[in-house]
Each structure stands twice: as structure tokens, then as C-alpha cells.
Amino acid sequence: MKQFLIFIKKEFAHVLRDRKTLLILFGMPVVQILIFGFALTNEVKNAKIVIMDQANDIASQQIISKIRASRYFEIAETIHSPQQIESAFKKGNIRLALIFPAQFNNNLMHQHLAQLQVIADASDPNNATTLTSYISSIIQDYATGIAKTSNIPYRISPEIRFLYNPQLKGAPNYVPGVMALVLMLVCVMMTAVSIVKEKETGTMEILLVSPFSPFKVIVSKAIPYLILSLVNVTSILLLSVFVLDLPINGSILLLFAESTLFIITCLTIGIFISVKTNTMQLAMLISLMGMMLPTILFSGFMFPIENMPVPLQVISNIIPAKWYYIIVKDIMIKGLGFSAFWKETLILVAITVVMMVISLKSFKIRLS
Structure with missing residues (x-):
């Protein structure tokens, strides 16, 4: 038994003296759990988007404020022409674009229905689907909120368009x-x-x-x-x-x-x-x-x-x-x-x- 314990002590000494072995034993698990814990997630956060607000009214501004407050999106810039949207997508700077048409609030208040356009970069179909779902939820949440205060069924219908991969193939x-x-x-x-x-x-x-x-x-x-x-x-x-x-x-x-x-x-x-x-x-x-x-x-x-x-x-x-x-x-x-x-x-x-x-x-x- 004494000899057995001596051999165990010897092996411990070998392990503790070998820095490479110690790094593999203790360093690798720590690094992997940190990297995998932060990196392995299907949730999309801080996605850069651009907004073209042709209405510039109270409804569009309130929706933009809700988007800005969300942790899922980061508004890269506010643009004023479709050409700027196309350029931003080609540069790979953004994942999504939101377009408010003129008279957005007027249509919502008087017709109880307003439309806006959502354009997503579908070269990554999973992210595109997730982001359009996020922004649709924010828009729907806004419509539900104003409907509750006035008891009128306001509806906002987002028209979703997928660039580069309309069929959302993997x-x-x-x-x-x-x-x-x-x-x-x-x-x-x-x-x-x-x-x-x-x-x-x-x-x-x-x-x-x-x-x-x-x-x-x-x-x-x-x-x-x-x-x-x-x-x-x-x-x-x-x-x-x-x-x-x-x-x-x-x-x-x-x-x-x-x-x-x-x-x-x-x-x-x-x-x-x-x-x-x-x-x-x-x-x-x-x-x-x-x-x-x-x-x-x-x-x-x-x-x-x-x-x-x-x-x-x-x-x-x-x-x-x-x-x-x-x-x-x-x-x-x-x-x-x-x-x-x-x-x-x-x-x-x-x-x-x-x-x-x-x-x-x-x-x-x-x-x-």
C-alpha cells in the first residue's frame, strides 16, 4: 500500500511539474466554457439596421423609439433614399432596413390600417427570419398598445422582403x-x-x-x-x-x-x-x-x-x-x-x- 501511494505521489509530481499538462487540464475547460457560453447562441442581438422615415410623424417616431430601446437592434443610421439602402446592404453594414411610407400616422388613425416595409438580408436565412420576427413583434406590440387605449382595432401590416435569398434556403x-x-x-x-x-x-x-x-x-x-x-x-x-x-x-x-x-x-x-x-x-x-x-x-x-x-x-x-x-x-x-x-x-x-x-x-x- 505504501508503494502504491508513493507511485500516486510520483504521478502527481509529474503532472504538477508539466505546465502544458496543467494548461490542458485546467486552462482549456475554463476557456471553452467561457467561449461556448458567450458564442453559442441562436439569439440575435445588436443587429445593425437602417430606417427610412418618409412619414416623420408621431407614430413612426414612437416605433423607432421602441426599436432603439430594444436590445435586438442597433440603428446604424437614418437614410433618405432607396439607393442608400441598396448601398448599405452591398457593403454588408446592415442586416435589415425599415421603411415608413408617407402619411403613416394619418393612415393608421383614419383607416385603422397602416403599412410599412421591412427588407432583410437573407444571405443568412436564420438571422433574417429571426430579425423579421423580432421587428414584427415590436410593431405589433405598438399597435396593440394604442388599440387598448382607444378601443379601436388598429393594425400595422409589415410587408417583408428578403434580399439575395427570397426562398430562405440554407x-x-x-x-x-x-x-x-x-x-x-x-x-x-x-x-x-x-x-x-x-x-x-x-x-x-x-x-x-x-x-x-x-x-x-x-x-x-x-x-x-x-x-x-x-x-x-x-x-x-x-x-x-x-x-x-x-x-x-x-x-x-x-x-x-x-x-x-x-x-x-x-x-x-x-x-x-x-x-x-x-x-x-x-x-x-x-x-x-x-x-x-x-x-x-x-x-x-x-x-x-x-x-x-x-x-x-x-x-x-x-x-x-x-x-x-x-x-x-x-x-x-x-x-x-x-x-x-x-x-x-x-x-x-x-x-x-x-x-x-x-x-x-x-x-x-x-x-x-
Whole structure:
């Protein structure tokens, strides 16, 4: 029994001395419960909307006040023309637009019926349905309130219009997200594991003493995965068009160019992981846990980023999949050109350059 207790004490000492083990045991559960607790919610909050108030009367102002007081919406701006609404949707700045027609209050008071228009970005059908439901409830609550005070059955009828995805299909939301997830996992994990495998088997030393420079050695390992990933992109797009009936509304060449950039970004991340790790198991663990979860949580295709606390929103900005997801939706679903997502493209280029520079500086010519 005494020897058994000594062995237990020894194992405790091993665990407590190993900081990596302690981080996995205690740090990971804390981080996961915080991230999942704040990020995993289907409730939509702080959705940015624009309002075009052509009536500018007491009824429209009271409804706008109720919307402003709601935690579900954030009024980005008040606009004055339909062209401004279209521009705001194309830029991706808003999720919903509310339009009050002229004589709104007059129609409500005298005819006991008034209409207004609600336009939602249905490229994410779940969010569009939820937001139109929220705003319809606010409008109905206002109509019910004034009906109670006057005993007259006032009715406000919202005319709801869904942009980009009138049928509210799920494919326009999930295809771009799946593309980002598949490319991220394949490129990062396979590149990291293939390079680390050379370290473990000892062949990396042979490659480093060959006439090729270290840069060429690394690039030669990444190019096959670039080509295979482009094949993956092609297969996903073919399935989307011919099986899921999801047309590509924008430029196919531009979509492939942006996909190539994202693949290169993922490859540089895989190279960075391979430089920092020495075993395939560790490289695979970091690739899966470090890339898959952030892509699912912070890219925006499963959970709205604006719902999350500000620190998590800031973290989402360093996730390449977030920017690629926006780009693919703009090209495939909205049919927009490069001018709509040049900022996202520059961010991907910046991440690629930074990761490549760090990887090359950290790469050891001599392996210990």
C-alpha cells in the first residue's frame, strides 16, 4: 500500500511539474466554457439596421423609439433614399432596413390600417427570419398598445422582403462556411503534419543539406496541397450549383482568385505550426483544436459575431476564415465585385505575409 501511494505521489509530481499538462487540464475547460457560453447562441442581438422615415410623424417616431430601446437592434443610421439602402446592404453594414411610407400616422388613425416595409438580408436565412420576427413583434406590440387605449382595432401590416435569398434556403449560408472550414482544416493540418513528419523521420536534415534553400523546401511541401485544395474548391462549387441549386452570381475567376489567396493564407499558418512543433501528434492537435473551433465559432457562418462580447469580436478579426466567408458570400450570393471586399482581401494578404515572415525567421536550419 505504501508503494502504491508513493507511485500516486510520483504521478502527481509529474503532472504538477508539466505546465502544458496543467494548461490542458485546467486552462482549456475554463476557456471553452467561457467561449461556448458567450458564442453559442441562436439569439440575435445588436443587429445593425437602417430606417427610412418618409412619414416623420408621431407614430413612426414612437416605433423607432421602441426599436432603439430594444436590445435586438442597433440603428446604424437614418437614410433618405432607396439607393442608400441598396448601398448599405452591398457593403454588408446592415442586416435589415425599415421603411415608413408617407402619411403613416394619418393612415393608421383614419383607416385603422397602416403599412410599412421591412427588407432583410437573407444571405443568412436564420438571422433574417429571426430579425423579421423580432421587428414584427415590436410593431405589433405598438399597435396593440394604442388599440387598448382607444378601443379601436388598429393594425400595422409589415410587408417583408428578403434580399439575395427570397426562398430562405440554407445553402447560401452554409456553402461559404463549409468552404472556409474545409480549406482551413485541409491546408493547415496537412501542411503542418507533412513538414513535421520530415522532422520525426530525420529526412528534414537531408533536405536541408541539399542544394535547395530552406524556403524552396517549405514551398515544395505546400504546393501539392494548394493544387489539391483548388480541386476541393471546384468540387464544392460544382455540388453547390448542380446539386444544391445555388448559382454563382458573381465572377467565378474572382472567386477562384480569392480562394487561392485564402488557401495560401492557410498554408502559411500550417507552415508556422510545423516550425513551432516537433511531433505530428502535437501539430495535428494544434491544427484541429486551434483552427477548427475558431473557424466554427468566429467565422460568422454558424453564430452571429455581433452577439458576442466585444473581446470575442476583437478576437474574431484575426481568424482568416471570417474574412474569406464574407468574400465568398459577397461573390456567390450577392454578386458583388472586388470593390465590395477589397478590405477583407488586404487583411488576408497581411495575415499571409506576417505568418510567412515569422515562419521563415523561426525556421531552424539545423535541427537539434
